[in-house]
Amino acid sequence: MKKIFVILSSMLILAGSAMAQEWANFSRGGDAVVSPELSETSVTFRLSADYATVVKVQPSWLDEPVAMTKGEKGVWSATIDLPYPEIHTYHFLVDGVKVNDPLNDFIQRDGTSYLNMICVPGERSENYMEASKRGTVSYKWYDSKILGINRRVTVYTPYGYDENPKKKYPVLYLLHGAGGDEEAWSSMGRAAQILDNLIEKGLAEPMIVVMPNGNPTQQAAGYMKIPQARPQGTTQAAPQGARGQGGRNNNYVQSLCEEIVPFIESHYRVIAKPEKRAIAGLSMGGGHTLTAVSNYPSLFDYICAMSPAGTITAEGAAALKKDGYKYFLLACGTSDFIFERTVNNEKTLTEQGLEHEYFLSDGGHVWANWRMYLNRLAPKLFK
Amino acid sequence: MKKIFVILSSMLILAGSAMAQEWANFSRGGDAVVSPELSETSVTFRLSADYATVVKVQPSWLDEPVAMTKGEKGVWSATIDLPYPEIHTYHFLVDGVKVNDPLNDFIQRDGTSYLNMICVPGERSENYMEASKRGTVSYKWYDSKILGINRRVTVYTPYGYDENPKKKYPVLYLLHGAGGDEEAWSSMGRAAQILDNLIEKGLAEPMIVVMPNGNPTQQAAGYMKIPQARPQGTTQAAPQGARGQGGRNNNYVQSLCEEIVPFIESHYRVIAKPEKRAIAGLSMGGGHTLTAVSNYPSLFDYICAMSPAGTITAEGAAALKKDGYKYFLLACGTSDFIFERTVNNEKTLTEQGLEHEYFLSDGGHVWANWRMYLNRLAPKLFK
Numbered sequence: 001m002k003k004i005f006v007i008l009s010s011m012l013i014l015a016g017s018a019m020a021q022e023w024a025n026f027s028r029g030g031d032a033v034v035s036p037e038l039s040e041t042s043v044t045f046r047l048s049a050d051y052a053t054v055v056k057v058q059p060s061w062l063d064e065p066v067a068m069t070k071g072e073k074g075v076w077s078a079t080i081d082l083p084y085p086e087i088h089t090y091h092f093l094v095d096g097v098k099v100n101d102p103l104n105d106f107i108q109r110d111g112t113s114y115l116n117m118i119c120v121p122g123e124r125s126e127n128y129m130e131a132s133k134r135g136t137v138s139y140k141w142y143d144s145k146i147l148g149i150n151r152r153v154t155v156y157t158p159y160g161y162d163e164n165p166k167k168k169y170p171v172l173y174l175l176h177g178a179g180g181d182e183e184a185w186s187s188m189g190r191a192a193q194i195l196d197n198l199i200e201k202g203l204a205e206p207m208i209v210v211m212p213n214g215n216p217t218q219q220a221a222g223y224m225k226i227p228q229a230r231p232q233g234t235t236q237a238a239p240q241g242a243r244g245q246g247g248r249n250n251n252y253v254q255s256l257c258e259e260i261v262p263f264i265e266s267h268y269r270v271i272a273k274p275e276k277r278a279i280a281g282l283s284m285g286g287g288h289t290l291t292a293v294s295n296y297p298s299l300f301d302y303i304c305a306m307s308p309a310g311t312i313t314a315e316g317a318a319a320l321k322k323d324g325y326k327y328f329l330l331a332c333g334t335s336d337f338i339f340e341r342t343v344n345n346e347k348t349l350t351e352q353g354l355e356h357e358y359f360l361s362d363g364g365h366v367w368a369n370w371r372m373y374l375n376r377l378a379p380k381l382f383k
Numbered sequence: 384m385k386k387i388f389v390i391l392s393s394m395l396i397l398a399g400s401a402m403a404q405e406w407a408n409f410s411r412g413g414d415a416v417v418s419p420e421l422s423e424t425s426v427t428f429r430l431s432a433d434y435a436t437v438v439k440v441q442p443s444w445l446d447e448p449v450a451m452t453k454g455e456k457g458v459w460s461a462t463i464d465l466p467y468p469e470i471h472t473y474h475f476l477v478d479g480v481k482v483n484d485p486l487n488d489f490i491q492r493d494g495t496s497y498l499n500m501i502c503v504p505g506e507r508s509e510n511y512m513e514a515s516k517r518g519t520v521s522y523k524w525y526d527s528k529i530l531g532i533n534r535r536v537t538v539y540t541p542y543g544y545d546e547n548p549k550k551k552y553p554v555l556y557l558l559h560g561a562g563g564d565e566e567a568w569s570s571m572g573r574a575a576q577i578l579d580n581l582i583e584k585g586l587a588e589p590m591i592v593v594m595p596n597g598n599p600t601q602q603a604a605g606y607m608k609i610p611q612a613r614p615q616g617t618t619q620a621a622p623q624g625a626r627g628q629g630g631r632n633n634n635y636v637q638s639l640c641e642e643i644v645p646f647i648e649s650h651y652r653v654i655a656k657p658e659k660r661a662i663a664g665l666s667m668g669g670g671h672t673l674t675a676v677s678n679y680p681s682l683f684d685y686i687c688a689m690s691p692a693g694t695i696t697a698e699g700a701a702a703l704k705k706d707g708y709k710y711f712l713l714a715c716g717t718s719d720f721i722f723e724r725t726v727n728n729e730k731t732l733t734e735q736g737l738e739h740e741y742f743l744s745d746g747g748h749v750w751a752n753w754r755m756y757l758n759r760l761a762p763k764l765f766k
Binding site for chain 1: 519
């Protein structure tokens, strides 16, 4: 049995370009230009751009781009002071056009943008890079009858989950903000790295972390190019739900509590009790969190609202107090545009007599804060 | 219990930039510029670059970049004929600097490069986009004693795996080429989409697909920035192993057959029999495949070498024939720089009397071929 087939289509022209792709980073290995280059006190960015007129670099920690200087072989460079320990992003501006650093593949995806990262080492950022014992990150699909679509959810199971087939785990439901998707917390939020490190250090309980997609009309992250489905079986305006401004009729929150939680509890080895369920979210996801604990007050005993773009009503707070909970963290940056709203939420919690931790950092509506809040929250959970 | 904390660090400056990140693709929603724009016969690329002097677009299917024309509001554009149905890539050249399309988040990662994609619809590419029933893609970690490091492997489990807890599945081990990593087949190869579509259409058996990292000194994809570990407990020069040129002492192939296969068979519900194990690989991974079936002839009954950067020796072929197998596919493009080597491999198979299918397409050393080969291979497996 020997068959020979020949497919006829004009693909010859592809050979050159794709061969180059396949062998790309071997040739790059011989490239003398390095970017970014971190020292104890500074970072140097470099870009080969022999024919460009004006080249700048825009670091996320500076308001204005920094002019780069053209050196030998058309390589532009700029050296600036190292910012404080955190993950920061940057991009180049080549004759006014935003350009990523081709020499830096340490990249996060923010919705439709891909951003080059640097991680400045320090106590604050020590849990943001890979631990030595790592959990599993999975992308699963579930059917939402409430939203009328099949949807993608990111699930982190801790190191040892497979090796301990009889052990059951607590679950943290971790919600993203507007513009994000089911990969926001694992990409920008470094959730897997933060949990891996805290668990490895014995500072956090081994837990499952569930990161759903908070945009009710979206099946999955937009880059997957799944044609957007119109939600069926719901009369609610999806964009309103998508913003999740704490409205009691938010159908994503309903799906989270009535579909995602049961899906996780039927597909993973979890301890299906309120004291082993936590919910946390940032911005829009903070609004979703406040709505969830108001509408389903007996579901979660651990609660964290980060820079919440939502409001907890007196009724919601009263309902939560009546059912009880173990821990409530409200966190925000003092220069966050949501700070004033957070002050009002804190006022409601106090007036309704809900014990809570009120954590204020400086800084604004930024991942640098949300990573820090998760790093602070995880050790408090399920203890 | 009400605590107040204030963290002191200068983060105020971050507010602006990161707020912009968080809300980025809402503002982008109002942007009138569209790129890429596909019609029945052409594709139009557009880029806003008011201060650029020369802007071009380089499609992967053309040897030379195409000049773009500056129009209103500094938007450059070029319209070119649509290539044949496949996934193609492109980038812009702004005053000589490679730039991705900021309006196209349909991106694949090739080692250290991120490449914008377009998928031209057609019979050939119909299995490359999302199916309606999708499997789970997981990133797992396993310890390799042979390579002395903890390593990451991508595992695809088919739709229904969780819902059929008593069902056991066959496994395809799918190997990448030089410059790739454990995400190459899921990103550039569209392996999950191809399997989802073939399984949904009833053309392929539901199967688990295991996509390891074929670079022996590498723990995981480079973008994760795990400090490269020196392999312990091995005297073999890792780079030699990394190229996997079919050498019998390739320690990655040893790890694949003696560690990864047992790891998968102890962590998933698999049918642990040769007739339910398949191995396939492209380029360097094709070499790994030929080495694996030569050194472990009784392990896999389904074999596919795609543009193999490796050689099957007469001894290896004889060993395989002695142990027996069910299906052997040797595939290559006639303009592939590995075609001559493939002709020699085919000669060895024929001389040694190994039944095989010899599949020649035109085209070179390109993913367009390897996707097509996987799409052709999967329906032949485990039947």
